Amino acid sequence: MNSKLYRSFPLFSVAAALLAGALAGCAPLIVGTAAVGTAMVVTDRRSSGAQIDDETIEVRAASRLKDALGDRVHINVSSYNRQVLLTGEAPTEAMKQQAEQVVSRVENVRGLVNEIAVMAPTSLTQRSNDTLITGKVRASFVDASDLQTSAFRVITERGNVYLMGRVSAREADRATAIARQISGVQRVVRIFEVLTPEELRAAGIVPAGGTAPLSSPTPAPVTVAPAPSMPAASPAANTAQPAAQPAEPAGVVTTPVR
Secondary structure, three states: OOHHHHHHHHHHHHHHHHHHHHHOOOOOOEEOOEEHHHHHHHHOOOOHHHHHHHHHHHHHHHHHHHHHHHHHOEEEEEEEOOEEEEEEEEOOHHHHHHHHHHHHOOOOOOEEEEEEEEOOOOOHHHHHHHHHHHHHHHHHHHHOOOOOHHHEEEEEEOOEEEEEEEEOHHHHHHHHHHHHOOOOOOEEEEEEEEOOHHHHHHOOOOOOOOOOOOOOOOOOOEEEEEOOOOOOOOHHHHOOOOOOOOOOOOOOOEOOOO
């Protein structure tokens, strides 16, 4: 066998194996010879199927919103374990409701939280501030030794921080407490799937610290927590209309965080 070909054979084999995995539906993002996407599947608390569905839901929803409403709205679609969050702005209540109807019909959507505000689109400065807040929240989660950062998804809109994830009751409360203390946060909206110790064990999840979380009497993925001791919201933020609560999936309740 040609010596050059022989030396390159192991690398070729790795590349071939990764390609086969992608064709089989894993679709990892490959950087050099490292399968980044595969690592994310391993550490993510969603199943690989749910992760793929979430990506597909976001792409399809954005496309259908574009077709239905064009550039008249600024709407962001975030999906976690097939639970969809809509944030952004729409000029009328009718458009807000239309956006909800369009996204609710996307395949595999099992629940939807409509946090679109009826107001003019936010400025580039506001969106930059939101990006900064998101970064601060994520960094604070990294600094917290009793949280697994990969368990949370953070979205910020007009100073409102939205937390998504499959977490224990203790993790939900801990993450909320951290986010509420970040400068610039107006309120914290929790869109969690709160899992009992039995559900965590069945999913093979061991929370940070290795201790069993306290069980929650009823899963409560959607809760709103005002951020105390924070500056008043900007005039633009105060013009937002309260988000209408859509019909919730079975087993989901909405409760305030005191």
